[in-house]
Amino acid sequence: MDIIPKSNVVHKYEKRKLLIAINCVAGLSIFFFGYDQGMMGGVNNAKNYYDTTMKFGHPDPKTGAPVIDNTLLQGGIVSVYYLGTLIGCLVGGSFGDRYGRIKTIALGAGWAILGATLQTSAQNHNWMICARLINGWGTGILNAIVPVWATETAEHTSRGQFVAIEFTLNIFGVVVAYWLEYGCSYYTANDGNSSFVWRFPIAFQILPLIFLFSIVWFFPESPRWLTKVGREEEARYILGRLRGETGADLGKAEAEFQDIRNIAELERKTTHGRSYFHMFFGIGSGKLHTGRRVQLVIWLQIMQEWIGIAGVTIYAPTIFRIAGISPKDAEWVSGLNDIFYMFSTLICVFTLDRIGRRITLYWGSVGQGISMFLAGAFSHLGQNASIAGNTKAAAGYGDAAVAMIYLFTFTFGATWLTVPWLYPAEIFPLEVRAKGNAWGVVGWSVGNGWLTLLCPVMFKALNEKTYYIFGACNVITIPMVWALYPESNQRTLEEMNLLFAADSIWNWEAERNFAILKEENPELVQAAERGHSVVDPETGLPRRGSVGRKGSLIQALHDRDQDVDGHEKATFKHG
Numbered sequence: 001m002d003i004i005p006k007s008n009v010v011h012k013y014e015k016r017k018l019l020i021a022i023n024c025v026a027g028l029s030i031f032f033f034g035y036d037q038g039m040m041g042g043v044n045n046a047k048n049y050y051d052t053t054m055k056f057g058h059p060d061p062k063t064g065a066p067v068i069d070n071t072l073l074q075g076g077i078v079s080v081y082y083l084g085t086l087i088g089c090l091v092g093g094s095f096g097d098r099y100g101r102i103k104t105i106a107l108g109a110g111w112a113i114l115g116a117t118l119q120t121s122a123q124n125h126n127w128m129i130c131a132r133l134i135n136g137w138g139t140g141i142l143n144a145i146v147p148v149w150a151t152e153t154a155e156h157t158s159r160g161q162f163v164a165i166e167f168t169l170n171i172f173g174v175v176v177a178y179w180l181e182y183g184c185s186y187y188t189a190n191d192g193n194s195s196f197v198w199r200f201p202i203a204f205q206i207l208p209l210i211f212l213f214s215i216v217w218f219f220p221e222s223p224r225w226l227t228k229v230g231r232e233e234e235a236r237y238i239l240g241r242l243r244g245e246t247g248a249d250l251g252k253a254e255a256e257f258q259d260i261r262n263i264a265e266l267e268r269k270t271t272h273g274r275s276y277f278h279m280f281f282g283i284g285s286g287k288l289h290t291g292r293r294v295q296l297v298i299w300l301q302i303m304q305e306w307i308g309i310a311g312v313t314i315y316a317p318t319i320f321r322i323a324g325i326s327p328k329d330a331e332w333v334s335g336l337n338d339i340f341y342m343f344s345t346l347i348c349v350f351t352l353d354r355i356g357r358r359i360t361l362y363w364g365s366v367g368q369g370i371s372m373f374l375a376g377a378f379s380h381l382g383q384n385a386s387i388a389g390n391t392k393a394a395a396g397y398g399d400a401a402v403a404m405i406y407l408f409t410f411t412f413g414a415t416w417l418t419v420p421w422l423y424p425a426e427i428f429p430l431e432v433r434a435k436g437n438a439w440g441v442v443g444w445s446v447g448n449g450w451l452t453l454l455c456p457v458m459f460k461a462l463n464e465k466t467y468y469i470f471g472a473c474n475v476i477t478i479p480m481v482w483a484l485y486p487e488s489n490q491r492t493l494e495e496m497n498l499l500f501a502a503d504s505i506w507n508w509e510a511e512r513n514f515a516i517l518k519e520e521n522p523e524l525v526q527a528a529e530r531g532h533s534v535v536d537p538e539t540g541l542p543r544r545g546s547v548g549r550k551g552s553l554i555q556a557l558h559d560r561d562q563d564v565d566g567h568e569k570a571t572f573k574h575g
Contacts, residue, residue, distance in 0.1 A: 034173025042181025082449030084136020093438025112138025301443030308470030344413030364415025369474030376467030
């Protein structure tokens with residue numbers, strides 16, 4: 001393949017080795033994302049940062065703990081980053097659908113390097129706000145495109161596992177950020193008031209970003225994007241290297257390529273509005289129902305933050321102080337929590353493709369909700385015992401509250417951490433997949449920015465009662481997922497248009513409609529069976545008994561509302 005440079009790793013690796021190499025690069029981006037999120041928790045507690053440079057607080061004369069005088073400024077510096085991610089993801093989604101996944105990853109890494117450099121050199125809060133905005137822009141670009149690149153190269157039977165592995169690296173980034181800052185907090189130059197304590201951890205993120213920017217050029221483009229833009233020879237070659245070209249794998253790549261080409265043609269014929277505005281309101285999407293998909297991914301990401309993880313990640317030391325832990329102990333207890341958080345993600349690696357997305361979210365919501373309610377109750381009892389002078393009881397209740405926070409983050413890492421990032425990268429049509437995933441990042445940005453802005457205010461006004469709000473949000477997610485979110489597990493990316501073809505918003509209607517389409521048009525979904533396709537893998541022609549490339553799926557969805565007698569076809573009588 002002369003079109004693809006000889007330096008590209010696609011020529012050296014194939015099948016699982018190539019997938020692992022791709023996911024290592026994707027994981028590097030996700031590692032940066034986690035590091036950047038976890039970093040601000042320690043930065044907010046650096047005396048030179050909050051007292052001398054940003055001037056939104058002062059140290060307590062007795063304990064040395066930060067006393068925040070301007071909670072709005074503290075929350076604003078943290079949350080403006082998410083305004084940047086919101087802008088960046090929209091740019092990244094549009095750029096990614098037009099110019100490809102690899103160029104977009106490089107663009108995001110470049111912007112993030114600029115933002116991190118400006119943050120490191122910040123001299124006041126105005127400078128820091130602008131730097132955080134730019135850094136968020138780069139992160140938004142990466143978050144919009146990296147999950148798409150990962151899911152478009154993986155097989156449908158193992159998509160969840162590969163993305164879950166990436167999010168293990170995400171939390172590893174949080175762990176590295178926290179413990180690096182914990183070590184820096186012992187730097188005693190200038191009586192502990194050195195800016196090194198917070199500048200060095202911010203600067204550290206530049207290293208993986210430079211490596212990401214440098215190495216991504218040597219990796220293959222998404223074969224699905226190449227097919228969409230007409231570069232079919234490259235797409236065929238890359239798919240062949242990803243799926244294998246010998247033995248039992250012979251023909252698998254060609255079969256998958258034909259299915260991708262079929263669906264790309266369908267989307268070009270049925271989708272008439274590809275802008276963010278058209279997508280948000282579902283204008284011109286017909287039976288693809290992109291507007292519904294946009295709303296689903298936005299609210300899934302918003303609820304991911306409001307179930308409590310944003311507050312726990314960024315304000316963990318504050319949360320543990322509320323539970324009665326001393327300021328110094330709160331730091332290492334919070335760091336240990338992050339380590340348990342990281343290991344919990346391995347559960348998702350081995351269960352997500354077995355039990356599915358919906359069940360994963362269900363058991364996560366139950367465990368997290370119980371943890372939050374109990375954490376609030378134990379914190380309340382501990383503070384009452386402390387006021388009453390019963391230090392032994394206060395310590396016991398404090399330990400119980402900490403255990404509940406540990407249980408919460410452990411459950412979240414095994415469930416809700418991965419699914420809201422995987423789902424948007426799975427369910428959108430190929431024609432607008434990067435833009436669709438960008439809408440998920442919009443939801444994450446809105447949820448995170450909204451919550452991190454309010455967290456200091458809520459903790460100050462409500463104290464431990466803030467936990468009850470998080471617990472209630474977990475309860476809300478259970479009927480929400482049950483009623484509105486169809487299962488994407490073990491279904492190909494090309495099947496998603498069938499899954500969302502129903503006019504009803506309810507999950508059971510979507511599943512019933514999908515079953516009808518599968519039963520009456522079996523040739524449309526044969527690609528979901530490993531190694532099978534509606535085309536002959538050797539000739540590239542339709543199999544005997546199946547419909548041609550210009551028919552089948554296109555006709556089935558278009559004929560839904562068209563009947564010469566003016567009646568709805570029986571195929572689609574399902575509400």
